[in-house]
Amino acid sequence: MVKDTDISLGDLADNALLVLFANGSKPAAMELTRRLGPKVFRHAYYRLQNKSDAEDIAQEAFLRLWKIAPDWKQDQAQVSTWLYRVIDNLSIDRLRARRPSFSLDDLISDPVDPAPSADQSMLDQSRARALHTALAALPEKQAQAVRLRHLDNLNNPEIAQIMGLSVEAVESLTARGKRALQAQLHGQKTALGYENDTA
Amino acid sequence: MTQHDQNQDAQLDDLFAAARRDAPEPSDAFMQALFGTIPEPNAATAVIEEPVSTGWWAGVRQTIADTFATRNIFSDASALTGVIAAGVLGVWIGVNGGDIGGISLNPFEAQGLDIVDPFSGLDLSYMDGGA
Numbered sequence: 001m002v003k004d005t006d007i008s009l010g011d012l013a014d015n016a017l018l019v020l021f022a023n024g025s026k027p028a029a030m031e032l033t034r035r036l037g038p039k040v041f042r043h044a045y046y047r048l049q050n051k052s053d054a055e056d057i058a059q060e061a062f063l064r065l066w067k068i069a070p071d072w073k074q075d076q077a078q079v080s081t082w083l084y085r086v087i088d089n090l091s092i093d094r095l096r097a098r099r100p101s102f103s104l105d106d107l108i109s110d111p112v113d114p115a116p117s118a119d120q121s122m123l124d125q126s127r128a129r130a131l132h133t134a135l136a137a138l139p140e141k142q143a144q145a146v147r148l149r150h151l152d153n154l155n156n157p158e159i160a161q162i163m164g165l166s167v168e169a170v171e172s173l174t175a176r177g178k179r180a181l182q183a184q185l186h187g188q189k190t191a192l193g194y195e196n197d198t199a
Numbered sequence: 200m201t202q203h204d205q206n207q208d209a210q211l212d213d214l215f216a217a218a219r220r221d222a223p224e225p226s227d228a229f230m231q232a233l234f235g236t237i238p239e240p241n242a243a244t245a246v247i248e249e250p251v252s253t254g255w256w257a258g259v260r261q262t263i264a265d266t267f268a269t270r271n272i273f274s275d276a277s278a279l280t281g282v283i284a285a286g287v288l289g290v291w292i293g294v295n296g297g298d299i300g301g302i303s304l305n306p307f308e309a310q311g312l313d314i315v316d317p318f319s320g321l322d323l324s325y326m327d328g329g330a
Contacts, residue, residue, distance in 0.1 A: 024240035037233045041225040044216070055229045121221075128221035131214040150215040151222075162293045182207045185214070194210055 014079040015072070018094070022069040033062065038153070040083050045122065046151045047091040049132050057094060061086040066099040081161045088162070090146060127192050142177035149174050 009017065009031040017035075040061055044137035059081050076095035135143045141163070148159045149170075156174075160167045185192070 021237075021240075021269065026237060029237040030234060033237065034230075035231050037230055037247055038225045041229065042222050045222050051223050055225075055232070058229075059232060059236055066238055124217040124221045127214050127217035131218050150212075151218055178208075178211060182211055185211070186207075189210070192214070192227055 015074045018069050018072050019074060020066070021066070022072060029066065035085060036080055037062070039080065040087060043084055043152050044087050045149075046132070046147050047088065048094060049129075053094055053098075057087060057090045060090055064147075075150050077161065078158070081158060084148070084162045092140075109137075123193055129183070130185060130188055130192055134181050137172060137184060138177055138180050142173050142180065145170055145173035146177035146181065 009020075009028055012020070012028075012031075014032060017028040017032040021032065037058065041054055041058045044057045044061075045051065048054050048057070061119070064086055065079070065083060108174065135146060138146070144163060145159060148154045149161060154162075156167045156170045159165075159170045159174075163170065165173075
């Protein structure tokens with residue numbers, strides 16, 4: 001059995017760390033958590049737009065990961081891919097149980113001052129809300145593909161694995177999703193601080 | 200791609216960047232809670248190794264299996280070694296007259312009983328009847 005001290009855990013692939021954990025190495029699980037915890041949390045946040053819910057779901061996803069670790073096959077999937085998929089499923093359940101918290105009208109009625117002196121974080125917040133609201137109005141698969149590509153910064157093969165689709169299907173979903181977002185957000189340019197754009 | 204399309208793409212990219220910046224960093228408390236989900240390695244998670252048999256028969260099988268493994272004759276010799284070991288044992292029993300390590304394989308003899316044929320005349324009576 002490989003001892004934790006024989007190798008640097010930071011050099012190992014995610015799957016190898018999970019197998020090490022299944023064989024009794026808690027440090028391997030801690031390294032995996034350090035590596036993937038923030039990514040998984042952000043992915044949950046992009047989906048749920050609520051810090052507390054994102055934390056709950058991320059914890060639940062990791063609990064499930066430790067549970068299936070003894071049966072993990074190194075060649076079956078990436079650990080991160082598996083976690084993203086679990087997060088997506090848990091998020092859908094959480095959103096179904098939750099009442100809508102805001103609508104597109106909320107965004108339009110609360111324009112942000114686009115002047116250079118305006119607080120950048122306020123502008124980011126407003127733009128982020130507009131984007132998430134527009135994403136929520138897209139067909140589920142389109143929104144999921146766009147989030148994974150442009151917020152989580154995953155590549156198309158990774159997204160294809162998470163969504164169980166071909167790379168071509170992911171490319172198509174992402175392109176259609178972006179066009180739909182542009183159409184939705186077109187009328188909000190002023191509210192989002194793009195009033196000086198000529199387009 | 201027209202200038203209009205490029206502007207729209209740029210604005211959308213700007214919105215994605217804003218959403219990424221707006222996402223909160225995971226707090227230390229959350230990370231600690233996440234570490235807290237890791238169970239202590241125990242029998243529930245660790246791979247349980249099968250106990251190693253150290254008996255005489257296991258020794259014979261292992262020797263044969265090791266021979267095949269080190270010479271790379273078969274990739275999976277486990278089934279074959281059982282058959283070969285049984286063959287070796289059969290030959291040995293034949294050579295030693297049914298004794299293995301001083302233990303007789305004859306159940307009557309092992310219990311100190313003489314072998315008695317309870318139907319000693321039966322074969323003759325059959326021969327008589329059949330004749």
